[in-house]
Amino acid sequence: MTIKDGVTTTSDLLEAGVARYTIETRCRPGGPWRRLLPGVLLLSPGEPTRRQRLRAAHLYAGPRAVITGVDALHDRGLNQLPLPPRVHVLQQADQRLNNHDFLLLERTTRRPPVVHNADLPLATPARATLDAARREHHPLRLHQLLAAVLRAGLCTPADLLTELDAGSKRGAAAPRAALRRLLTH
Numbered sequence: 001m002t003i004k005d006g007v008t009t010t011s012d013l014l015e016a017g018v019a020r021y022t023i024e025t026r027c028r029p030g031g032p033w034r035r036l037l038p039g040v041l042l043l044s045p046g047e048p049t050r051r052q053r054l055r056a057a058h059l060y061a062g063p064r065a066v067i068t069g070v071d072a073l074h075d076r077g078l079n080q081l082p083l084p085p086r087v088h089v090l091q092q093a094d095q096r097l098n099n100h101d102f103l104l105l106e107r108t109t110r111r112p113p114v115v116h117n118a119d120l121p122l123a124t125p126a127r128a129t130l131d132a133a134r135r136e137h138h139p140l141r142l143h144q145l146l147a148a149v150l151r152a153g154l155c156t157p158a159d160l161l162t163e164l165d166a167g168s169k170r171g172a173a174a175p176r177a178a179l180r181r182l183l184t185h
Contacts, residue, residue, distance in 0.1 A: 003043065004119060007055040010039045036060075037100055050083065054120055057087040057103050066090045066114055066121045068106075069135070070145075072128035075117050078152055081132075081145060088131060090123065106131070110167060125154035126163040133178070134171035142178045150182065157183055 001008065001016040013023055026033040027041065034042045036056040042048050048056065050071070058065055069088030070081050086104040091097060093109045112127040123131065129149045136142040149155060160179055164172050 005049075005052050005055045006043045007036065007048075007052050007059065008041055008043060009059055010041060013041070037103065050087075051118075053087050053102050057089050058120055060100075060103065061089045061091045061097060061105060062095070064092050064111065066112060066123050068112070068123035068128045069132040070128075072122040073125065073132070073149065073154070075120075075122055076125060076152075076154055078148055078154065081148060084132075084135075088135075090131070125149060126159040127167075129155065129160060130163050130167060130172075130175055133175035134168075137174075139174070139178070142174060143182065146175070146178055146182055 001012045010023060014020065023033075023041070025031065027035050030045075032043075032045055034045055034048075036042050036048055036053070037060040040056045040059045042052055042056070054067055054071060058067060066089065067087065068090050070084055071087055073081060074083065086099075086102050088104045088106065090108045090111065091105050092111070093107045095107065097105050099105050112123040114121040115124065116122070122128070129145065133142055133145055136145060146160070149160075150157065157179060160175075164176055164179070
């Protein structure tokens with residue numbers, strides 16, 4: 001059994017010989033463990049860190065899931081972007097998992113190429129940027145997101161345009177217009 005960042009699954013604990021009763025008892029209010037998502041546990045009582053939430057999201061969504069959006073960009077050093085309240089995870093189109101308080105799941109038929117960091121699969125910068133941009137409704141924050149990624153050299157305008165053309169058209173108009181404005185200034 002492997003435990004990373006203090007997060008594991010109920011099934012891993014059961015396979016390791018921990019009794020279901022022990023798991024249930026330790027996860028009660030005031031207990032030493034905490035349920036983060038269905039079948040995913042934090043082996044400490046406090047609030048989870050962002051890294052623990054990322055780990056839990058990936059364990060919940062499965063091995064083919066990919067972390068995207070601002071979290072994937074933060075992992076590349078773009079720390080000036082504010083973290084959203086929910087971890088954005090891409091899941092396979094045939095999966096039907098539900099969103100939870102800190103987890104935003106999005107089904108996709110276009111799984112992006114994956115870069116691993118600390119055993120967490122992250123979307124490429126262009127895909128992560130546009131996944132975040134499609135959900136940003138405030139024009140100034142959208143401009144800041146795109147400008148920060150381009151300034152940091154994480155991808156080029158051509159990379160973003162290629163990703164926009166290849167991806168879903170839903171939510172793409174505002175990022176496309178913002179990118180056009182950035183390129184003309």
